[in-house]
Amino acid sequence: MSIERRSVLKGLAAAGTAPFIAGHAWSQAAGPSDAGQIDVEKAKAEGKVVLYTSLDTQIVDAINAAFTKKYGIEVQYFRGGSSDVTGKVLAEADAGRSQADMVDASDVAGLMLMKERGLLKPFKSPAMDPIAKELRDPDGTWIADRLTQAVIHYNTKEFGSAPPSTWEDLTKASGRLVYFSSSSGDGAPRLYTLASNFGWDLLKKLAATKPLRVQTPQVIAQVLERGERGAGFLQNDNIAWRSKRQGKPTDYLFPAEGVPTEVGACGLLKSSARPHAAALYYEWWMGPEGQAILVKGGKYSSRTDVEPPEGSVPLSKIKLIAPDHVEYKKNKSQILDRLAATFGGEWGN
Amino acid sequence: MxxxxxxxxxxxxxxxxxxxxxxxxxxxxxxxxxxxxxxxxxxxxxxxxxxxxxxxxxxLEHLQRAFARPQNYAALVNTLQLALGTGVMSVLIGVPLAWATSRTNMPLRYVIHALVALSYIMPPYLTALAYIFLLGPEAGHFNRLLQGLFGFESGPLNIFSMPGVIFVIGIHVFAFTYFLTYSALKSVDASLEESAQVLGAKRWQTTLRINLPLVAPAITGGALLSAIDSLALFGPQAIIGTPAQIVFLPTRIYATIGSYPPRWAEASALSLLLVFLTVAGLALQRGYLERRSYVTVSGKGVRTQLLNLGPARWALLAFCLTIVFFSAIAPVGILTLNAxxxxxxxxxxxxxxxxxxxxxxxxxxxxxxxxxxxxxxxxxxxxxxxxxxxxxxxxxxxxxxxxxxxxxxxxxxxxxxxxxxxxxxxxxxxxxxxxxxxxxxxxxxxxxxxxxxxxxxxxxxxxxxxxxxxxxxxxxxxxxxxxxxxxxxxxxxxxxxxxxxxxxxxxxxxxxxxxxxxxxxxxxxxxxxxxxxxxxxxxxxxxxxxxxxxxxxxxxxxxxxxxxxxxxxxxxxxxxxxxx
CATH class of the missing domain: 1.10.3720.10 (MetI-like)
Known part of the structure; x- marks a missing residue:
């Protein structure tokens, strides 16, 4: 019997692991390292692209639909909060089973960590020229694709012509505020930027108004549209923009003392088994056509040669506060602990 | 071998x-x-x-560190509160319902029984979602109804709170207490009740002094099972608890792995803690049932008599319908309506x-x-x-x-x-x-x-x-x-x-x-x-x-x-x- 058992176990092991190993391309396909080397025929033969993104699904769907129409290549995507995206990429890499061809997250610190782990592929793209130096990795492993301004979003029925127009103003709206962060701390980077510029006291005062915490910016908009709360702080400008354009009773403003900006960035994964399709998609995403769709969805492009969204203020007229990604990445754990102590609840630390 | x-x-x-x-x-x-x-x-x-x-x-340092963190301690305390709350709630609603459907001549007993089963079969995260629609602080339907009826300025009930989480989980897990009590009551031999009555006891005295002590182990066992099950229900804990800023062990474990870089040792340590709570609960339930098992409550089919409640049966029915309305009818109804x-x-x-x-x-x-x-x-x-x-x-x-x-x-x-x-x-x-x-x-x-x-x-x-x-x-x-x-x-x-x-x-x-x-x-x-x-x-x-x-x-x-x-x-x- 012991012989049988051993053979059972062996058979089991062989049967169990063979398909997983055989079906996966372990070799790191080199592929193009420069936009000029992309072979469209090869890309089409690779068949599909897998994207991990934290961008709003409506914009992702629009970008993908146009890409698929042009090249006949399907885009499959995983959408989560920015920490979910980074977390999944890192965990899959740990397991040696990376699924994504391209990653995009509103969390440069996360992309820096991926670079540090050697997961991202240096890539030379013509999109680098119209993008400011500080908004891309000098080694070309990641590049900013969008800038999200963290605005004050409010219900016009509640505030009329006198909305809270500074961060300090908000602290008076006790019981009427809403903000977002998932349990893994998606909202943390912008809160940190706000705190490091205006002091942690401001956050304490905001927390004292007992703000409602929701999971995503999309839900902030709904809570405001329904009038459950009156004002949202550090809301994504594109979501506020969309809500207003849809004729909902909301509006938004950029506080004059400064608006935290959050940089969304993307990069290609070294482990990709579909390097041509991935690079082609990357070029589409970063190129004028993809960025135009992004802007149509209310996002500001990171490219200097692309206009701001229709009906919105040019970035040059807004006082932007750039986040310190390096500092955030270094002290993430302490920052999350401090946010948990200030606001309560789960921040993933 | x-x-x-x-x-x-x-x-x-x-x-x-x-x-x-x-x-x-x-x-x-x-x-x-x-x-x-x-x-x-x-x-x-x-x-x-x-x-x-x-x-x-x-x-052992990872275990020590995990248990020393205030975040984890808070999650443990919240989880224990949840278990206690749902355990008590399961008795308060499960036992009267079980008594009504097993021992009385209340009408619609079968319907009530089936609806309790429905409350249990429904995935609990769906019940939680339904209650965001029903009891969301402002826009929730029940809140708007109460505002309309009594002129509250804002919705008086808030599902995003500890009582809210206990309620949503309680209307799911009370089925354990209900079913165990129900089976126990069904198998109490009628001859015991008859003897009591022959000796001059009133109907309510029989219920309190014969039936209740006989099924007490089933009730306690059910309450423990309800409490244990509530520990594990990640869905409602996350869907209601996260916006309420209340962290439980499962949602805490999810966050330790969901954020990057994942903290495996801490997640494992918290998991072991959760296993410990579950196993301790189950052992208690086992031990309790074994020590207190009465021979009269057996699996054998026995003759039972139904208590004639007279007009009071309608009041009991109203109570039972209220419970299943909240636990099954309203959640399924609102999801269907929204869809x-x-x-x-x-x-x-x-x-x-x-x-x-x-x-x-x-x-x-x-x-x-x-x-x-x-x-x-x-x-x-x-x-x-x-x-x-x-x-x-x-x-x-x-x-x-x-x-x-x-x-x-x-x-x-x-x-x-x-x-x-x-x-x-x-x-x-x-x-x-x-x-x-x-x-x-x-x-x-x-x-x-x-x-x-x-x-x-x-x-x-x-x-x-x-x-x-x-x-x-x-x-x-x-x-x-x-x-x-x-x-x-x-x-x-x-x-x-x-x-x-x-x-x-x-x-x-x-x-x-x-x-x-x-x-x-x-x-x-x-x-x-x-x-x-x-x-x-x-x-x-x-x-x-x-x-x-x-x-x-x-x-x-x-x-x-x-x-x-x-x-x-x-x-x-x-x-x-x-x-x-």
Whole structure:
């Protein structure tokens, strides 16, 4: 019997692991390292692209639909909060089973960590020229694709012509505020930027108004549209923009003392088994056509040669506060602990 | 292994070739056993090693650090409060309901009983979602109703609070207390009550002094099971608790792994804590039931008499209907209504009706469509494998005297006491690395589902084989049939309905599984529960409702099939366990 058992176990092991190993391309396909080397025929033969993104699904769907129409290549995507995206990429890499061809997250610190782990592929793209130096990795492993301004979003029925127009103003709206962060701390980077510029006291005062915490910016908009709360702080400008354009009773403003900006960035994964399709998609995403769709969805492009969204203020007229990604990445754990102590609840630390 | 021994003896008696027989029987059973050890034992081993810091290091400092963190301490305190709250609540509503449906002449007893079963079969994260619509602080329907009726300035009730979480989970888990109390009350011998009455006791005195003490162990046991189950329900804890800023152990474990970089040792340590709470609770329940078991409450059918309540029966009915309204009718109703409404916040009218959300959920939304397909695939495969393993374990237990079969049986029942989050952490740790790196594939979800729900298949297969007299199989062997032939031509046909029930009992909870899936899925392996959870995060509540209705229809149809196959939903308190 012991012989049988051993053979059972062996058979089991062989049967169990063979398909997983055989079906996966372990070799790191080199592929193009420069936009000029992309072979469209090869890309089409690779068949599909897998994207991990934290961008709003409506914009992702629009970008993908146009890409698929042009090249006949399907885009499959995983959408989560920015920490979910980074977390999944890192965990899959740990397991040696990376699924994504391209990653995009509103969390440069996360992309820096991926670079540090050697997961991202240096890539030379013509999109680098119209993008400011500080908004891309000098080694070309990641590049900013969008800038999200963290605005004050409010219900016009509640505030009329006198909305809270500074961060300090908000602290008076006790019981009427809403903000977002998932349990893994998606909202943390912008809160940190706000705190490091205006002091942690401001956050304490905001927390004292007992703000409602929701999971995503999309839900902030709904809570405001329904009038459950009156004002949202550090809301994504594109979501506020969309809500207003849809004729909902909301509006938004950029506080004059400064608006935290959050940089969304993307990069290609070294482990990709579909390097041509991935690079082609990357070029589409970063190129004028993809960025135009992004802007149509209310996002500001990171490219200097692309206009701001229709009906919105040019970035040059807004006082932007750039986040310190390096500092955030270094002290993430302490920052999350401090946010948990200030606001309560789960921040993933 | 000893499995060969009885077969060998039989073969010698029959004078047949031994070698082929041993290998085949051994191969089938051995395969099932290996699979069980690999799916349940191996991840549990990793959970233990993980809490010691493996594979990077080995030591107790991770455990110490995990328990010293205030975040984790707060999660523990909240979890204990939740368990206590739901336990008490389950008694307050479960016991009167059970008494009403089992011992009185209240009308609509069968309807109430079926609706309690429905509250339990419904995946609890869907109940939680429904209560956002019903009791959301401002826009919730009940709150708006109360505002309209009593002129409150804002909605008076807030689901996003500790009482809110206890309520939403309580109306799910009270079914444990209800069903246990119900069976106990059904089996109290009427002669005891008659004796009391002959001696001059009034009806209410009989109820309080004869019935209640007799069923007290069942009530306590039910309350403990309710409390234990509430510990594990990640779905409602996350959906209601996260916006309320209340952290429980499962949601805490999810966050320690969900944020980057994942903190494995801390997650394992917290998982062990959760296992400890569950095991302690179960041991208490066992011990209590054994010490306090009264012979009169037996499984045997006994004569019971129904109490004639007179007009009071209508008041009792009103109470019972209120409970099931909140636990089953309102949640299912509101999800259905929203699924067909253009906007859930607008009032119901013909112009507000639409099929668009079903169109989006079933055809357009990438994640939702993939989720539905994956859930069907996974639930079918998991159920098939679990039945295979469960049948093998039951067979070893009942038809052989293999040494160690009790241990196997125990291992196959063990996951029943393990929260999905805990199983997921063990499975992640085990299968993220060599020799079986299946993280990032759909196989890891299959492994998790089989491991989680194998107890349901094992118990069901065990009950089925018990009802089949082994002499039938022996007769087959004596007339010269091979072991495989006997299994195929005698055992399997006779146990087919029972094994189908076992299959469905695994399929139903696997179809809507959330708490393990949330830690194990990746892009491409989303399930229907993930689609619901993710779309809820994005506030697409109408599409979420459509998916919820679809899930409820699938689950209820299959549950009805189970109840039809098992003869009657009345006889059994073993409604399929659907955990979030």
């Amino acid at each position: 000893q499995a060969a021994a009885p077969a060998a003896v039989a073969d010698r008696a029959n004078g047949r070739s031994i070698a082929s027989k041993i290998s085949f029987q051994g191969l089938v059973l051995g395969f099932a056993v290996a699979l069980l050890l690999f799916l349940v034992g191996y991840p549990l081993l990793w959970l233990f090693l993980g809490s010691l810091g493996a594979p990077q290091s080995l030591g 067909f409404s253009k906007s859930w916040t607008d009032p119901l009218s013909l112009s507000n009706l639409t099929l668009e959300h079903f169109h989006t959920a079933l055809f357009l939304d990438q994640v939702a469509v993939r989720g539905i397909i994956n859930s069907f695939k996974l639930a079918t495969s998991a159920a098939a494998i679990a039945v295979l393993i469960g049948a093998a374990v039951a067979y070893l237990d009942l038809r052989t005297n293999v040494r160690g079969r009790r241990v196997l049986d125990y291992l196959a029942i063990l996951p029943l006491g393990l929260p999905g989050t805990v199983m997921a952490v063990g499975i992640l740790l085990a299968f993220i690395r060599l020799p079986i790196p299946i993280y990032g594939t759909i196989w890891i979800l299959l492994a998790a589902y089989v491991a989680r729900f194998i107890p349901l298949a094992t118990r069901s297969a065990n009950a089925t084989f018990r009802q089949i007299d082994p002499s039938l199989e022996e007769a087959g062997r004596i007339t010269g049939a091979s072991w495989f032939h006997v299994i195929r031509r005698i055992l399997v046909p006779l146990s087919r309905p029972g094994l189908l029930v076992a299959f469905l009992l695994v399929f139903i909870p696997a179809f809507g599984e959330l708490s393990a899936t949330i830690l194990l899925y990746t892009g491409g392996t989303e399930t229907i529960a993930i689609a619901i959870y993710r779309l809820n995060d994005l506030g697409q509540l109408e599409v979420v409702s459509a998916l919820a209705v679809f899930t409820i229809v699938v689950v209820l149809t299959l549950a009805a099939l189970v109840s039809w196959l098992s003869g009657s939903s009345w006889s059994s308190s073993e409604t399929p366990a659907v955990r979030g």
